[in-house]
Amino acid sequence: xxxxxxxxxxxxxxxxxxxxxxxxxxxxxxxxxxxxxxxxxxxxxxxxxxxxxxxxxxxxxxxxxxxxxxxxxxxxxxxxxxxxxxxxxxxxxxxxxxxxxxxxxxxx
Amino acid sequence: xxxxxxxxxxxxxxxxxxxxxxxxxxxxxxxxxxxxxxxxxxxxxxxxxxxxxxxxxxxxxxxxxxxxxxxxxxxxxxxxxxxxxxxxxxxxxxxxxxxxxxxxxxxxxxxxxxxxxx
Numbered sequence: 455x456x457x458x459x460x461x462x463x464x465x466x467x468x469x470x471x472x473x474x475x476x477x478x479x480x481x482x483x484x485x486x487x488x489x490x491x492x493x494x495x496x497x498x499x500x501x502x503x504x505x506x507x508x509x510x511x512x513x514x515x516x517x518x519x520x521x522x523x524x525x526x527x528x529x530x531x532x533x534x535x536x537x538x539x540x541x542x543x544x545x546x547x548x549x550x551x552x553x554x555x556x557x558x559x560x561x562x
Numbered sequence: 563x564x565x566x567x568x569x570x571x572x573x574x575x576x577x578x579x580x581x582x583x584x585x586x587x588x589x590x591x592x593x594x595x596x597x598x599x600x601x602x603x604x605x606x607x608x609x610x611x612x613x614x615x616x617x618x619x620x621x622x623x624x625x626x627x628x629x630x631x632x633x634x635x636x637x638x639x640x641x642x643x644x645x646x647x648x649x650x651x652x653x654x655x656x657x658x659x660x661x662x663x664x665x666x667x668x669x670x671x672x673x674x675x676x677x678x679x680x
Contacts, residue, residue: 465608500668553607
């Protein structure tokens with residue numbers, strides 16, 4: 455299976471901060487990388503697909519980049535609604551779908 | 563707007579079979595794969611398996627020997643069965659829609675908590 459390693463595990467930030475989360479794949483996944491946001495008691499919500507494509511309805515302050523094995527999710531100016539846990543997810547035809555262990559963004 | 567609604571037994575004893583159902587409302591059933599994903603503190607988010615409208619399935623090799631995913635296209639429902647459960651199968655189980663051109667899960671059910679305990 456392809457392992458997805460996210461960092462950091464926890465990130466403390468303030469409203470207005472620029473936030474960057476990294477996801478590393480154990481082997482190349484081209485650009486088949488998605489990012490999700492999850493809030494307590496809720497299902498994950500798709501934010502980004504194909505590494506850098508913004509899902510419809512997702513604010514433009516979210517952006518994704520990367521290819522191969524290194525990917526980043528950036529929130530350009532953190533808003534109160536953005537305090538949540540973020541997960542990356544990979545697709546590769548030779549592996550089952552796998553997710554990172556998550557990055558919790560909390561108040562500094 | 564497409565919504566997924568899921569339901570199933572919440573408390574099982576070891577060795578029993580887990581059963582969770584998911585219904586699709588407000589959108590097409592054909593043309594997608596429909597997945598099951600579970601979440602636990604120990605394993606995080608774990609993909610279990612998927613099915614399309616014609617019954618073609620894919621399973622996570624780590625669970626394949628115990629998992630069956632089936633579909634009832636006429637009802638726009640799909641189902642998860644996990645046999646011989648143990649405490650390690652205690653998790654929040656989600657159904658989700660797969661967008662094949664994006665290889666991502668865009669619509670999720672509300673989740674069904676399943677606890678395995680003697």
